[in-house]
Amino acid sequence: MNxxxxxxxxxxxxxxxxxxxxxxxxxxxxxxxxxxxxxxAKEKAHRFNATVGMAYADGHxxxxxxxxELTNGLPSEESVxxxxxxxxxxxxxxxxxxxxxxxxxxxxxxxxxxxxxxxLTAGLAVVGDLLAEPxxxxxxxxxxxxxxxxxxxxxxQVQIREFAFFDDDGVFNRSAFAEGxxxxxxxxxxxxxxxxxxxxxxxxxSTADVAFIRETLVGLADSVPVVALSDDAYFxxxxxxxxxRESLFSQLADAHENLLxxxxxxxxxxxxxxxxxxxxxxxxxxxMTSAHAAALEQKLTGAIRSMVSNSSRxxxxxLLRALEDSRYDEQKADAYRLLEDxxxxxxxxxxxxxxxxxxxxxxxxxxxxxYFMSFRCRGLSAEDxxxxxxxxxxxxxxxxxxxxxVAFAGIDAQGLPELYEEIFQAAEALA
Ligand SMILES: Cc1ncc(COP(=O)(O)O)c(C=O)c1O
Numbered sequence: 155m156n157x158x159x160x161x162x163x164x165x166x167x168x169x170x171x172x173x174x175x176x177x178x179x180x181x182x183x184x185x186x187x188x189x190x191x192x193x194x195a196k197e198k199a200h201r202f203n204a205t206v207g208m209a210y211a212d213g214h215x216x217x218x219x220x221x222x223e224l225t226n227g228l229p230s231e232e233s234v235x236x237x238x239x240x241x242x243x244x245x246x247x248x249x250x251x252x253x254x255x256x257x258x259x260x261x262x263x264x265x266x267x268x269x270x271x272x273x274l275t276a277g278l279a280v281v282g283d284l285l286a287e288p289x290x291x292x293x294x295x296x297x298x299x300x301x302x303x304x305x306x307x308x309x310x311q312v313q314i315r316e317f318a319f320f321d322d323d324g325v326f327n328r329s330a331f332a333e334g335x336x337x338x339x340x341x342x343x344x345x346x347x348x349x350x351x352x353x354x355x356x357x358x359x360s361t362a363d364v365a366f367i368r369e370t371l372v373g374l375a376d377s378v379p380v381v382a383l384s385d386d387a388y389f390x391x392x393x394x395x396x397x398x399r400e401s402l403f404s405q406l407a408d409a410h411e412n413l414l415x416x417x418x419x420x421x422x423x424x425x426x427x428x429x430x431x432x433x434x435x436x437x438x439x440x441x442m443t444s445a446h447a448a449a450l451e452q453k454l455t456g457a458i459r460s461m462v463s464n465s466s467r468x469x470x471x472x473l474l475r476a477l478e479d480s481r482y483d484e485q486k487a488d489a490y491r492l493l494e495d496x497x498x499x500x501x502x503x504x505x506x507x508x509x510x511x512x513x514x515x516x517x518x519x520x521x522x523x524x525y526f527m528s529f530r531c532r533g534l535s536a537e538d539x540x541x542x543x544x545x546x547x548x549x550x551x552x553x554x555x556x557x558x559x560v561a562f563a564g565i566d567a568q569g570l571p572e573l574y575e576e577i578f579q580a581a582e583a584l585a
Pocket of ligand 1: 432
């Protein structure tokens, strides 16, 4: 094992981290080579700096005139230059400030500095590399974003254990979660991944449910190391008072010495910049010192360096400029209101469906947040319904042939009644 990895593991000794790291995670480190030498050169190489793999002209990173024109005159340092491996420092700090603003419970809680990754997918993949070992068990609700199967089931070869997300009353299924967590923990290590607002249901549990999740995980952390991953892709899009308004991470970051909380979030969905590919990974555990955080960040930075080297400078620069702009809050609130309006239109359509008895084979799952809603298809193939809808010029997603997922956030409010009329008609015609 590289001596730097040995040093990092020693710095983390006695904490939950070495107990949950994969073999790759234990071997991971951030090399001092190029980065340290380039930093030294920045200080001392006042004549010629020939360290970094970028072409320079007149002291600035070279740009084709076309690119300069297309990036609207942005300095080439902000457009085409490489970003640091874990992201632009000012952006990382700004994201942390935003995180505290959105999650007041994190006030005074030590976390790592958010590390930039190219989207939440890359964040989850990096975290999977570091923390999931082939043969580990990952607890997921039975409604989850399908890519987890590729990322964790296939790439990391973990066993996926599902729990029923909703109970018969259509609320978060506490007993199924507790039972699932207990049985997954029997393997000697528990990894749980929760995504609120959930894809595909568009559901976020209540404050009391989140307290229950915390209590369950804290109880298990007394006997097994726990990794709790929060996928906050759709964070902030909460449309009713039932939904817990902070990230689950805010309740877990300082919950137990034996529980490593990991937050994967990003601007992709939250700030409506999907193709920017800017996400963040932040970690915490109770009792984490700044030396622990630094060692953990080094492991994370090494994992990023070995996977993607660094994330898009242009996207990070634009995001940072937007976050620092005085118009940001207002514009974000406008975008939220637009989606909230779509949610309320959807609620009216579903209330009408209920009262009129339309398409009884389509049972809407609880939905209070996010981009999506789903119907459970009773006695009807979701795939047949999806294909029938395609013939009507309507695109939806069939999940496991049992659920039909509708991305209502992608449709103007005026279009929603017609969209749902097509869905009801197609389901009735198939029944
Ligand atoms: C729950 C969830 N997490 C993560 C992602 C991926 O986010 P990103 O585009 O930032 O990789 C998605 C995208 O569909 C998602 O639904």
